Amino acid sequence: MSDHKLTATGRKDEGKGASRRLRHAGQVPAVVYGGGSDPQSVQLEHEKTWVASQKEWFYSSIIDLDVDGKVQKVLLRDMQRHPYKQLIMHLDFQRVNQNEAIRMSVPLHFVNGDTSPAGKAADVVIMHELTEVAISCLPADLPLNIEVDLSELKLGDTVHLSSLVLPKGVEIPQLKLGPDHDVAIVVARQGRVEAEETPAEGEEAAAAAPQAAADEGEGEAKGDAEGEEK
Template structure:
């Protein structure tokens, strides 16, 4: 598990007006909650946080959040973005407790697709049905991503959730809910064959009846 960090400061003022002023000043209002401590209002510099948010780890890794010089381990739980500007409006972070299992979503990385029989075939379409999966594990076992090896993928094959090779200490809670929750992750289907030249009689059959009647008048 890689270590990533962000710096923040305590937020003294709250409310919509105060948050709006912070954003105009290039600061993101945020909150930290969970664990044995009370929720805490904080603020982060927008530019540095925006750059961090361009990385995959920002959404799925434990972050060392340094608040006024004191570090807390947290997970990002919610991000509010501006509808059309490159602007983060608000962030929610949840504290992480070392010995307590957590649930979060991590991205799936698909590898070796180009080496598989399905990936090499021009008439096969490989569809990634999921791009992330919710897992449960202790904080020390949290992976930044999970690899799905497609080296043996063939036409007509479907890889299900239960077939994903998980890192040690990691499980998928959804699989405990029954077989119907063992959904497809990857599917290799035959591609659609396009016909360029339709037969002459077939082409004439597609002429609308109204057009034919008009031509005959």
């Protein structure tokens, strides 16, 4: 687990008007809840928070949130973004109990795919069916990500959830639901080969078309002539 720090200050003004004023002042309204304590409204500096939000750890790691000098260990549970501007509108943080298991979705990092037998083959496509996985563990065991080694991947191979090498203390709750939930995360498939018309075939088709039209016209003319004789 890797700890990361954010700094916040408490706030008492709540409501849409107060949140709007905070955003205009370059602040992000947020709330901290859980852990057996009352919810607390806080605010964070937008620029520093935006920079942190570009990092993977922001979404899948324990964060040391310093609120007015008091550090609380939290997880990001929700982030509201502006529809088209680079603005964070609101954040939800959940306090963490170090003695209670948490459930989190962590990213999957795929490595050695390019150097695998499947990756070296020109006609094979490596499909990533999942990019993250839901895990359960104590906060101290929370990994930043889970690595998926594809060095041995060959055409026709499928990597399932049960194939993941998990860090100590980490489990995937979904696998307890039965074999049907052991879904694929990577599949090496045959690439689709487009059927292309060869030049010879194209030339033959082009030459045959005028001849076919001529034969059709000749047949119609012959039929008209026979009709007149009758």
